[in-house]
Amino acid sequence: MSWDAWIIFALFWAVFVVTPGPNAVNCITNGMTLGFRRALPGIAAILTQAALFLALSALGITALIAASPALFEVAKLVGAGVLIWLGIRTWRAAGRPVRAAEVQAGTVYGRAFLIATINPKSVAGYLAAFSQFVQPDVPLAQQMWVIVPTALSLTALSYSGYTALGAGLGRSALGAVASRPLRRVLALCFVGYGAPLGASALPGRG
Numbered sequence: 001m002s003w004d005a006w007i008i009f010a011l012f013w014a015v016f017v018v019t020p021g022p023n024a025v026n027c028i029t030n031g032m033t034l035g036f037r038r039a040l041p042g043i044a045a046i047l048t049q050a051a052l053f054l055a056l057s058a059l060g061i062t063a064l065i066a067a068s069p070a071l072f073e074v075a076k077l078v079g080a081g082v083l084i085w086l087g088i089r090t091w092r093a094a095g096r097p098v099r100a101a102e103v104q105a106g107t108v109y110g111r112a113f114l115i116a117t118i119n120p121k122s123v124a125g126y127l128a129a130f131s132q133f134v135q136p137d138v139p140l141a142q143q144m145w146v147i148v149p150t151a152l153s154l155t156a157l158s159y160s161g162y163t164a165l166g167a168g169l170g171r172s173a174l175g176a177v178a179s180r181p182l183r184r185v186l187a188l189c190f191v192g193y194g195a196p197l198g199a200s201a202l203p204g205r206g
Contacts, residue, residue: 006146009133013151016125017158022115024162030108031166039163041105043156045112049122050155054148057126058140 023046030039116122134143 005133005135006150009147010150010154012133013154014158017155022119023112023159026112026115027159027162028166028169030112031163031168032170034108035170036164036167038105039108039167041109042112043159043163045109046116046159047152047156049113049116050152051148053122053126054144054151058134058144 027039027042027046030042133147134140
């Protein structure tokens with residue numbers, strides 16, 4: 001990958017991971033309720049998903065999934081259901097004061113990995129990255145040595161920032177109900193991402 005191609009790829013990936021989505025909302029929520037340190041497994045889960053999807057994209061599997069309309073629609077319905085459920089759960093918890101929650105690291109990791117995996121934005125982003133930036137006349141392994149570290153570094157920076165933002169908001173609202181509007185906004189974000197996703201997967205809605 002040339003220097004110019006790397007700059008373009010890095011800019012593309014930065015926009016991809018900085019654009020708010022379910023991962024960002026989950027990181028902010030984790031930061032608010034758990035604090036930055038205990039929310040780190042959520043960032044690790046997103047990085048695991050990113051590494052997995054990069055590998056699958058390199059093998060052409062994500063292209064195969066995207067080419068199967070039925071499989072992709074099922075994935076969208078499942079994803080919509082999970083996001084709406086998280087939105088309802090967050091909304092119901094919004095009326096309670098923010099306190100440092102006692103949640104197992106495995107639970108934080110598993111939920112974040114699930115949210116990252118069911119997000120169709122992920123499939124679209126990785127397909128775009130590989131279709132636009134991978135050069136067919138250059139060995140793939142040679143290009144992956146550049147693509148993977150760049151993508152994972154930018155992903156870690158972005159979602160660490162979102163988690164830190166949530167942690168800062170959580171500290172300012174710790175023990176108070178003053179954060180209720182913000183937490184309900186986060187709940188609406190989950191539902192807002194999930195409802196159109198589910199609607200688009202229904203028969204006849206394309």
